[in-house]
Amino acid sequence: MLTLKQRWLSGLWKKYQSLPLRCLISTSISKGKQSKVPQYPVDPLITDEICESDTKIDIELVQHLEKLSLVDFANKEGLLRLQAAISLADQLRAVNTEGVEPMYSVLEDRSITLAEDEVLIGNISDDILGCAKETLEDYFVVPPGNIDYIPEDSYYEKLKDDKT
């Protein structure tokens, strides 16, 4: 018998398989070692039909998310990815979690390892500042904040056209 935790993880895995993100979480499979993550779906009950998302993606939602993330993604590929992410999350609703305490992480029963309070890293400001596009007297230079996100005039028009 598989535990609920394992079933849930397998559900996640199944969805991730269909996404390019897969490469990110499969890195634990290395030379000859067996991954702890189940490779195949464990709970046959969770099907695409059950998971069909009823979250509506409209322009307002896209606008809000773009503003929060400061990322433009209102194109076909971006919306597809958003839809996939929402469906992935929606799977959780299909799992019966009655009487199960919510988990924060899979390492719930372990405590943080604490480090001694000692300075082990010296001044690496050359390396750190070397990554910056612009610096001034060892400060990072950035544009002034609080600029409202103003999309191009035709941006959302184009999005509507894309959809139809």
Added chain:
Amino acid sequence: MRIVHRKLFTVKTSKFYSTVNIKPALYRNVWRPVIGLEVHAQILSASKLFSRVCAKYGAPPNTQVGIFEAAHPGTLPVLNKRCVEAAINTALALQAQVNKVSRFDRKHYFYPDLPAGYQITQKDCPIASNGRINFIVSNPASNPKIYHHSVRLVQLQLEEDSGKSIHDAEFNRVLVDLNRAGLPLMELVFAPELHDGEEAAALVKELSLILSKLGTCSCKMEEGALRVDANISVHKESEPLGERTEVKNLNSIRSLVRAINYEIERQVDILEGSGMVVNETRRFDNVSGKTIKMRDKDTIHDYRFMPEPNLPPLWLYDSSEPNYIPSGSLDINVVRKDMKELPEETRQRLMKEYGISLENAMILVNDNSLTKYFTAVMAQNQRQARLVCNLLLNNLLGIINSLDISIENCPMAASSFGEVVDLLQNGLILHAIALKIIHAVCVDGDSRTPTEIVLANNWSKFSDELIDGIIEQVIKNNFAVVEKYRRGKKKVFKTLMGKAVAATESRADMQKVNDILKNKLDEE
């Protein structure tokens, strides 16, 4: 457990001053202000909260930045043991419950001084909750009595600080220094149980005394080590709480008091003009003494809190509990055993051991070095505490303050000061001479002992026989005036007294001179 502790506390304090709750004054007879504080205290540690990068104050820009604070992909947080201990220590000092399991969350912002785009903090499961701070409010302006106040600590959480931004308006750009990014903070959230700026100031002063004593925070407000946000609202007594505003980043006690009092007045003005107070974030402008609406907060923030996936929960255990299981990162009891004497306990001890007043105990405890100086003086020769307090707090402090020297670097050692007290207490010198000695040592840099100074300057007090002889002489030399006095013109006594004082070179007890002179005049 907590309630029992509190009861003990009140019983202990009631011996010395009233714990009767004083009803706070209403503003313009109608309005009751309600204030809650959130305090960010930087934890005094060698390295940052989640990385082993130096945490010293005042380094050149971006020289104390590791790859973690710069949010390079793949970097992971490693929690600092010292910071957890400091948080537990502070929580215990504030009678809070240290939670056996606490968790970390991500709070998202998009600011250039926060490269990861989120701050690691503790929201729902903080390291400690449900504490209390007791403090003394002394505000002669609104209340002649010193009174005791107590405010609930809702929670204490660990979180990382952000970097610093310098706004360069001329070139329309922002300069960022990430040295502060990732420094450890304790956020202390207090319940809205304060009623004016002075009470808020008293809370922050007591808190910084406690944190300094524990060594968990430097409490240097001028360095931003202790920053206060105040939530302020006013309402009518019979009505529910009013809409509140939040004044952010108050970095001195003075601006805390001014900001709160200004904000109370502003809100009352609005409400009396039948306007509405808007829930908003404001900042205090030191120059104008006004609070100003902050520009960037007019849109409601969506912090998108989520559990921090890179940190497992923090489990703690307490070996003082029966049947404890020693599993977790730290033993709370080890920190508890290391607890220092808290400022209130020191006050109570000084008052009990030496019989000094609460006012004097408060002044002595406000400065750790001063407490040490006082106890060092009192340790020998059964010195009178009242005399020591008077000479120390009124005279020595006055002189070194005017020289801008702290008691720590006082040119007069406690042993030397004690010698002055002994001379005074044994009637060998007068109070005025004691001042002269202190002045000689502190201002003129005289390196001799007080006794040597007294002998060298011939400053010792005149004995009764000596005074007797001098007055005899005064009477002889001013016979005409004495005759006038004896014929009933009592007014001339003052003239004779003046002559006697001049003859004693201010080295005799005036009361004694007065008595002896009177006796001699009335004798014949």
